[in-house]
Amino acid sequence: MTYHDLVQDLRRALPDGTVLTDPDLRRGHQRDEAHLCPAGTPAVVVRPRDTAQVAAAVRVAAAHRTPVVPQGARTGLAGGANTPEGAVALSLTAMDRILELDPVNRIAVVQAGVVNRTLAAAATAHGLRFPPDPSSWESCTIGGNVATNAGGMRCVKYGVTRHHVLGLEVVLADGRVLRTGRRTPKGVAGYDLTRLFVGSEGTLGVITEATLALRPAAAEPLTLVAVFDTTSAAGAAVSAIAAAGCTPSLLELVDRTHLAAIEAYRPMGLRTDAAALLIAAVDTGPRAADDLAQVEQQCVRAGASEVYAATDATEAEALLAARRLAYHGMEHAAAAAFPDGNGGVIVDDVAVPRTTLAPVLDGIADIAAAHRVTVGVVAHAGDGNLHPNIVVDRSDPDSVAAGRAVFDEIMRLCLSVGGTSTGEHGVGSLKRDWLATELGPVGVQVHRAVKLALDPENLLNPDKVLPTR
Numbered sequence: 125m126t127y128h129d130l131v132q133d134l135r136r137a138l139p140d141g142t143v144l145t146d147p148d149l150r151r152g153h154q155r156d157e158a159h160l161c162p163a164g165t166p167a168v169v170v171r172p173r174d175t176a177q178v179a180a181a182v183r184v185a186a187a188h189r190t191p192v193v194p195q196g197a198r199t200g201l202a203g204g205a206n207t208p209e210g211a212v213a214l215s216l217t218a219m220d221r222i223l224e225l226d227p228v229n230r231i232a233v234v235q236a237g238v239v240n241r242t243l244a245a246a247a248t249a250h251g252l253r254f255p256p257d258p259s260s261w262e263s264c265t266i267g268g269n270v271a272t273n274a275g276g277m278r279c280v281k282y283g284v285t286r287h288h289v290l291g292l293e294v295v296l297a298d299g300r301v302l303r304t305g306r307r308t309p310k311g312v313a314g315y316d317l318t319r320l321f322v323g324s325e326g327t328l329g330v331i332t333e334a335t336l337a338l339r340p341a342a343a344e345p346l347t348l349v350a351v352f353d354t355t356s357a358a359g360a361a362v363s364a365i366a367a368a369g370c371t372p373s374l375l376e377l378v379d380r381t382h383l384a385a386i387e388a389y390r391p392m393g394l395r396t397d398a399a400a401l402l403i404a405a406v407d408t409g410p411r412a413a414d415d416l417a418q419v420e421q422q423c424v425r426a427g428a429s430e431v432y433a434a435t436d437a438t439e440a441e442a443l444l445a446a447r448r449l450a451y452h453g454m455e456h457a458a459a460a461a462f463p464d465g466n467g468g469v470i471v472d473d474v475a476v477p478r479t480t481l482a483p484v485l486d487g488i489a490d491i492a493a494a495h496r497v498t499v500g501v502v503a504h505a506g507d508g509n510l511h512p513n514i515v516v517d518r519s520d521p522d523s524v525a526a527g528r529a530v531f532d533e534i535m536r537l538c539l540s541v542g543g544t545s546t547g548e549h550g551v552g553s554l555k556r557d558w559l560a561t562e563l564g565p566v567g568v569q570v571h572r573a574v575k576l577a578l579d580p581e582n583l584l585n586p587d588k589v590l591p592t593r
């Protein structure tokens with residue numbers, strides 16, 4: 125069967141306007157935001173509006189033995205949504221309805237294409253919130269968040285996406301529709317299939333609907349900033365804050381490289397003379413002032429040269445807005461650092477035990493210096509989740525090779541201290557080899573057995589997470 129047959133069969137099975145073949149549009153759906161990950165042009169972009177249309181598209185693709193890559197907003201940073209040449213790009217962005225928001229049972233039922241910010245606004249209107257808040261929250265979708273088990277700045281206290289998914293609707297590789305989980309806060313019936321699909325990165329099924337647990341919205345938090353002369357001292361402060369039993373609702377680290385990049389991208393008066401800033405917040409409540417004082421004390425003991433509290437909610441929000449600009453700031457700085465805007469960023473994402481943060485931060489600096497490569501670090505530090513962002517000249521093979529060597533050494537370092545190869549961005553195509561190292565042979569076999577049981581023809585997002593045998 126030919127490309128022409130595939131498109132014709134999809135058009136027969138789906139309503140007008142759902143099957144798109146415009147070359148520019150197809151090229152636009154090749155990849156996510158990760159630099160240096162392979163991608164080909166999809167044969168067709170399918171934009172379904174409901175679950176039945178997703179199932180129909182998957183059935184036609186299966187009949188043509190054509191790979192299907194589920195896509196949300198393509199803000200991913202691991203190449204997970206990148207398409208192989210000739211695949212079906214299955215974009216869920218038109219499935220953007222909040223189907224139910226029940227403030228008494230504190231749940232939301234949403235289609236996969238609902239944008240994180242849209243759900244946040246709807247929950248806020250009922251005095252509730254959906255805690256996972258990736259910095260891309262203004263555009264990323266709930267389907268993408270579930271498929272990558274996304275984290276964010278406020279996950280240090282309330283947990284990541286996994287902790288807020290009660291149930292899912294999933295279209296399987298043969299077009300059957302599976303419902304997992306439940307609507308109740310408690311429930312243990314059957315295997316936990318919901319968790320199997322959370323973080324499966326589009327390789328086991330297409331998520332079409334999610335039932336999500338909401339929490340009461342916290343009142344405006346109290347926020348402080350601690351200034352450090354070394355990044356490792358900031359790391360040591362994070363360990364000390366945890367050891368003292370504090371539970372901040374946010375604990376973020378921004379290093380000098382990122383402070384300079386953010387300030388150059390959008391001037392905000394950040395302390396670019398600091399080696400690192402820690403931004404901490406505690407939820408408002410009877411203990412808030414004491415909690416914040418404890419955090420401050422631990423920062424000072426760990427060597428903070430200055431600690432100041434945000435004067436009001438506007439200043440606190442400005443600090444978070446600056447932190448959210450870290451990635452785009454670095455992209456901008458990297459582009460400017462090399463001729464013709466060829467600079468790029470290999471975004472890394474590792475998680476280590478909090479107690480190892482200080483030596484790991486020193487280790488990353490040593491690796492960068494040894495290879496003479498610029499590496500900036502931002503971190504959801506309270507979770508031990510680091511983003512070492514590696515600057516390379518994409519037009520220079522030697523620079524790219526040096527960047528990749530730095531990437532590999534950072535991975536090795538983090539695994540050696542009991543860490544993991546990805547804290548929140550997922551494996552995609554960027555980290556397949558490192559996942560195999562982390563899982564070990566038996567872990568790889570079990571992963572392959574699960575994939576084979578659910579997708580025997582290897583049609584759903586093939587070659588992601590683990591390479592096809």
Ligand SMILES: Cc1cc2nc3c(=O)[nH]c(=O)nc-3n(C[C@H](O)[C@H](O)[C@H](O)COP(=O)(O)OP(=O)(O)OC[C@H]3O[C@@H](n4cnc5c(N)ncnc54)[C@H](O)[C@@H]3O)c2cc1C
Binds near residue numbers: 325
């Ligand atoms: C500036 C910036 C900041 C970011 N900050 C964070 C952060 O703080 N925390 C964090 O965790 N991530 C962050 N990210 C990464 C990214 O935003 C998240 O991984 C997000 O969850 C991806 O959502 P998406 O809708 O863009 O999914 P996509 O990028 O389109 O897809 C991501 C993966 O999920 C799969 N997928 C998407 N939708 C579905 C579906 N309906 N069913 C099955 N599989 C699906 C895709 O195949 C792919 O493997 C950031 C990215 C950027 C650009």
